[in-house]
Amino acid sequence: MADGICVFAENYNGNIEPVVAELVSAAHVIKEMTGEKIQAVVAASDCENLVRQLNGSGVDEIYAVKTDRDCMFQDDALSQVIAEMIKKINPSSVLVPATTIGRSVFSRVAARLGCGLTADCTELLVDKREDGSFYIKQNKPSFGENVFVTIVTKEGFYPQMMTVRPGVYTPYEAAADGKAKVEYLDDIVLPESGIEVVGVRPASSDTDSILSAEVVVVGGRGAESEENFALLEKFADKLEAAIGGTRPLADTGMIPFEHQIGQTGFTIRPRICISLGVSGAIQHTEGIKDTKLFVAINEDENAPIFNVSDYGIIGDMKEVLQSYLEL
């Protein structure tokens, strides 16, 4: 019988990616209901190092395959290894980061296993069927991010497999003395790959910068003019803050999608967040609700953003920022 909540331990350059700790949090939410063990799967040439990092991260079991060569970006070969691992472990659910690597590897894993894959979940809820079995409600934005849908894997089909959007869950803080059972699956071998990696160039705009920023300045439609946005950038520069925005700013390309905050964007948890010209629609404020200190500047005293801010300044953002920058 399928049993266990399996987390894909995505790694890069010898490090487990921080997003894995978020998936471990999501797995613990599921475990509270189902009582299943949390498993991590990892396959890499420097596997021992990655297993060390995973041990004590809040997982109960680690399954590892040591590959005979570096297989980063050889998703055709890596997906075969992971699919074989999942067949062997037989978990009831598999949680994968909705990252470029997670998406690419697990669409192939799903095809190999003949199972479904719900992409880009922003909420996972557990429910119980009449026969006592548990299932995961996989909630995600859909249809051009205009509606929210709940996807449920058909009864009796396992694993329930899903990618989870980074930033949605708070990283799991494991007890320092936590130990996992480790098993190396030596009979699984990395096949030849049709992909040759000729070079690696980092992306120019990464989501990490905004997810890990201590201070974030968020612009809304009120900051959309060239003049206002230039002021916002100067302000952010002075505060050494990352820049985020509402969906209209991402739609017009003023900020990259990776910096859109909200239900269909990313969730941030900075120490300080300052929003400029943002009305405060629920779809946006969902993405900032865990901010420690939240300041809003809006010229409309009735703007809903003031209902969720700790401090509010009623005024034209241009005048407020110009005064601040002159100090």
Ligand SMILES: Cc1cc2nc3c(=O)[nH]c(=O)nc-3n(C[C@H](O)[C@H](O)[C@H](O)COP(=O)(O)OP(=O)(O)OC[C@H]3O[C@@H](n4cnc5c(N)ncnc54)[C@H](O)[C@@H]3O)c2cc1C
């Ligand atoms: C399914 C769905 C998912 C969505 N997901 C997201 C999401 O992830 N993120 C997101 O942000 N939105 C999302 N939206 C859109 C959301 O509902 C709002 O439309 C959007 O957040 C509004 O953006 P805004 O506050 O920038 O613009 P507006 O609502 O137009 O507000 C602009 C504000 O700026 C103020 N203002 C104007 N000029 C100035 C000035 N000079 N100085 C000070 N204040 C000024 C105005 O008073 C106003 O309050 C989603 C919508 C749907 C239907």
